[in-house]
Amino acid sequence: MAGHDISWLSAAETAVAIKTKQVSPVEVVHAYLERIERFDGLLHAYITVMREEALAAARQAEQTVLRGGDLGPLFGVPVAVKDQFWTRGILTTNGSRAYRDFVPDADATVITRLQQAGTILLGKLNLSELAMGGTQEPPWGIPRNPWDLERTPGESSSGSGVALAAHLCAASVGEDTGGSGRGPASYCSAVGLRPTFTRVSRYGMTPMCWYLDTAAPMTKTVQDCALILGAIAGYDPRDPFTSRRPVPDYTACFGRGLRGIRIGLIRELDEDAGMHPEVKQAIHNAVEVLRQQGAEVREVSIPLVALAGAIFVGVADTEGAGARDDILQTRAAELDRASRTRLQAAALVPAKVYNRALKARVLLRQQFLEALRQVDVLASATAPAPPPKHTALTAPFVDADDVRSRFFFRRAYTGCYALTALPAISIPCGFTADNLPIGLQLGAGPFAEDLLLGVAHAYEQATPWHTRRAPGIEE
Amino acid sequence: MALSKEEWCRELARLVGIPLMEGEVAEVAERFESLMRELERLTQLDLAHIQPVLVFPEEEA
Numbered sequence: 001m002a003g004h005d006i007s008w009l010s011a012a013e014t015a016v017a018i019k020t021k022q023v024s025p026v027e028v029v030h031a032y033l034e035r036i037e038r039f040d041g042l043l044h045a046y047i048t049v050m051r052e053e054a055l056a057a058a059r060q061a062e063q064t065v066l067r068g069g070d071l072g073p074l075f076g077v078p079v080a081v082k083d084q085f086w087t088r089g090i091l092t093t094n095g096s097r098a099y100r101d102f103v104p105d106a107d108a109t110v111i112t113r114l115q116q117a118g119t120i121l122l123g124k125l126n127l128s129e130l131a132m133g134g135t136q137e138p139p140w141g142i143p144r145n146p147w148d149l150e151r152t153p154g155e156s157s158s159g160s161g162v163a164l165a166a167h168l169c170a171a172s173v174g175e176d177t178g179g180s181g182r183g184p185a186s187y188c189s190a191v192g193l194r195p196t197f198t199r200v201s202r203y204g205m206t207p208m209c210w211y212l213d214t215a216a217p218m219t220k221t222v223q224d225c226a227l228i229l230g231a232i233a234g235y236d237p238r239d240p241f242t243s244r245r246p247v248p249d250y251t252a253c254f255g256r257g258l259r260g261i262r263i264g265l266i267r268e269l270d271e272d273a274g275m276h277p278e279v280k281q282a283i284h285n286a287v288e289v290l291r292q293q294g295a296e297v298r299e300v301s302i303p304l305v306a307l308a309g310a311i312f313v314g315v316a317d318t319e320g321a322g323a324r325d326d327i328l329q330t331r332a333a334e335l336d337r338a339s340r341t342r343l344q345a346a347a348l349v350p351a352k353v354y355n356r357a358l359k360a361r362v363l364l365r366q367q368f369l370e371a372l373r374q375v376d377v378l379a380s381a382t383a384p385a386p387p388p389k390h391t392a393l394t395a396p397f398v399d400a401d402d403v404r405s406r407f408f409f410r411r412a413y414t415g416c417y418a419l420t421a422l423p424a425i426s427i428p429c430g431f432t433a434d435n436l437p438i439g440l441q442l443g444a445g446p447f448a449e450d451l452l453l454g455v456a457h458a459y460e461q462a463t464p465w466h467t468r469r470a471p472g473i474e475e
Numbered sequence: 476m477a478l479s480k481e482e483w484c485r486e487l488a489r490l491v492g493i494p495l496m497e498g499e500v501a502e503v504a505e506r507f508e509s510l511m512r513e514l515e516r517l518t519q520l521d522l523a524h525i526q527p528v529l530v531f532p533e534e535e536a
Contacts, residue, residue: 197530211529241530304520310513317510328493341499345506348487349514356517358527363520365531403509421531446533 018076025061025076044141045162075118080169083124086204108204117231125159146470154184161188179414181216182426186382186439197421201236226250253454264300264375282430309408312415314357317346382439428465
């Protein structure tokens with residue numbers, strides 16, 4: 001199998017090709033390393049490429065294949081992770097000069113579990129500084145969206161989105177505080193899942209926001225997403241918030257069809273005046289596909305979702321400032337100007353206002369759970385517009401209205417699931433006339449990832465979007 | 476005498492122990508004002524009987 005043929009495979013297909021000895025783990029790793037060598041100088045997906053470590057792991061995996069035995073569904077698959085996950089002995093920058101020398105002495109639980117599943121770690125991926133978004137001058141280069149190099153791949157798991165769209169890894173794990181995994185997935189035509197808050201251990205994942213951060217599987221296909229979640233989910237004594245619920249087979253709902261599934265289009269997000277017309281049309285088309293597959297589709301109302309952007313920033317930025325208090329007090333000059341001024345402003349928010357945001361979060365959760373008594377799955381766009389140009393993202397704010405539209409408005413779409421601790425997934429659902437990706441977001445009740453993945457898989461199998469390749473990355 | 480928003484911001488930062496960079500006080504003040512204005516929208520909600528939680532209990536689901 002030729003190198004470029006290998007890199008087009010999904011993670012699940014790669015594992016099958018290895019298991020059936022069509023290709024060796026060493027050949028697979030070489031294929032990805034060659035693509036990284038060729039394209040990453042332009043794309044800036046990686047901060048650290050673990051070439052020697054990955055090749056050593058691949059040679060070891062090759063011996064395991066030759067010995068035979070029960071190889072798991074991700075065995076030998078090259079993965080890359082957001083550089084927010086601690087890797088023992090390997091630089092972990094969190095996208096910030098403030099961490100340019102940070103070499104952890106332990107692996108994050110997510111890293112350990114990926115290794116236990118037999119995956120091979122290719123490297124650490126670029127991100128917005130401190131997983132926040134809005135970085136003006138990323139220290140390790142501006143990650144470029146393979147679908148249009150002038151446009152952002154989304155934030156903050158930007159490198160994960162780029163690496164998947166350019167096939168520089170077979171699968172990735174990013175992180176999602178308020179959409180940091182689903183946003184880049186949407187902008188890069190990939191799959192991104194935010195699990196239920198307590199589903200995956202956060203041990204060794206540098207915090208952006210103590211009570212919102214989750215690890216986020218990001219993949220080429222829904223099946224890969226289910227496999228990665230199955231590998232990393234579950235109780236971890238080093239993260240006291242992780243659930244003791246057993247981890248199900250997340251592919252179990254595949255192939256069951258959608259008959260009897262109730263899907264609710266969130267009216268307040270669908271009717272928002274800021275929604276781009278091509279995005280709105282793509283979402284309506286996607287919902288129609290779900291209906292044709294047997295789902296019952298209706299509108300649902302969640303009035304408070306209109307304020308979710310404000311609630312999210314009220315909770316996340318103030319907690320983020322608290323989590324970075326040491327840096328703000330003594331090393332603020334090491335931060336990018338946008339991160340620094342954003343955190344400094346958030347540090348000044350009075351406790352009364354923060355508590356109000358926390359209360360509003362509870363009310364929002366009540367409204368989501370009420371909607372989820374009427375339907376099984378919620379639907380909306382992942383982002384109200386296609387990926388903007390880098391220059392639009394980093395331009396100084398003009399006035400308060402500009403702040404509202406660029407900073408608060410778009411956060412309602414993904415931030416609502418973070419605030420309510422519910423699972424949500426973004427899957428490709430089309431392209432604009434300019435060939436820019438559009439993402440469909442589906443959400444569900446607590447721990448209903450299996451249902452969510454089943455619906456997403458049914459949609460994916462009925463549509464061609466996940467098979468389209470970004471221009472300029474073919475051999 | 477009323478403080479300007481920059482002076483107000485500088486004083487708040489001093490109280491919480493966050494040093495601001497001299498050329499960026501106006502930017503921090505602008506961001507802070509925008510943040511507070513947006514969060515002001517939450518005062519329209521009736522939150523009197525709601526108790527905030529940090530992590531939602533599993534049994535509630």
